[in-house]
Amino acid sequence: MISIQGSNSSEKPLKANILPCRIKYTGPAASSRRLWNPISEPAKDTKDSNTTVETHTSYFRGRKLAGTKLVVPDGYQGRVLNAPSNELLTGNQKREILYQDDEEEDDGEIEEATQWTTASSFSEIMVWGHELAVDGTQDGVIKGLEEWMEMSNTLNGYEGV
Numbered sequence: 001m002i003s004i005q006g007s008n009s010s011e012k013p014l015k016a017n018i019l020p021c022r023i024k025y026t027g028p029a030a031s032s033r034r035l036w037n038p039i040s041e042p043a044k045d046t047k048d049s050n051t052t053v054e055t056h057t058s059y060f061r062g063r064k065l066a067g068t069k070l071v072v073p074d075g076y077q078g079r080v081l082n083a084p085s086n087e088l089l090t091g092n093q094k095r096e097i098l099y100q101d102d103e104e105e106d107d108g109e110i111e112e113a114t115q116w117t118t119a120s121s122f123s124e125i126m127v128w129g130h131e132l133a134v135d136g137t138q139d140g141v142i143k144g145l146e147e148w149m150e151m152s153n154t155l156n157g158y159e160g161v
Contacts, residue, residue: 003114003115003116004079004081004115004116004117004118005115005116005117005118006118011120011121012120013120013121013122013123014080014120014121014122015122015124015126016078016080016122016124016125016126017067017125017126017128018125018126018127018128018141019060019065019128020065020128020129020130021060036058036060037058038056038057038058038067038126039056039057039058040054040055040056041054041055041057042054042055043055054069055133056068056069056126056128056133058128060128063130064130064131065128065129065130065131066128066129066130066131066132066133066134067126067127067128067129067133068126068127068128068129068133068134068136068139068142069124069125069126069127070124070125070126070127070142070145071123071124072122072123072124072125073149076149077121078121078122078123078124078125079118079119079120079121079122080118080119080120080121080122081116081117081118081119082116082117082118082119083116084114084115084116084117125145127139127141127142
């Protein structure tokens with residue numbers, strides 16, 4: 001069984017970003033405004049001239065990115081978790097351990113309780129796409145999050161969000 005220890009309420013929420021590239025690093029990054037400076041601004045909706053839609057633009061390594069903001073729905077919490085470990089492991093070692101745990105078959109043994117700690121929280125996730133905002137009907141990240149929330153609602157008996 002996995003339990004999650006609550007967060008320190010005085011911590012500043014993080015801004016979660018999913019970039020359309022592979023970065024061989026896991027963890028916080030000290031970024032400067034010169035390297036990462038997303039801009040959000042209102043723009044007229046092309047379908048309806050009376051409404052405005054917020055656009056999100058940034059540049060990463062010289063390439064233009066367009067963002068789609070996903071807000072964590074009411075009743076859910078976005079958290080960054082630290083796995084329990086007495087050893088200091090690198091990000092690759094942690095992923096390898098998680099991958100090996102997924103492959104192990106259940107032998108009917110009783111699992112020990114594992115307590116994860118909350119490093120920080122977030123209330124929205126920005127999903128970035130190359131040049132254009134990602135299409136929610138086609139993007140695997142957005143579809144996966146929506147399907148997971150729908151399944152969670154069904155399993156927990158919540159009304160549709």
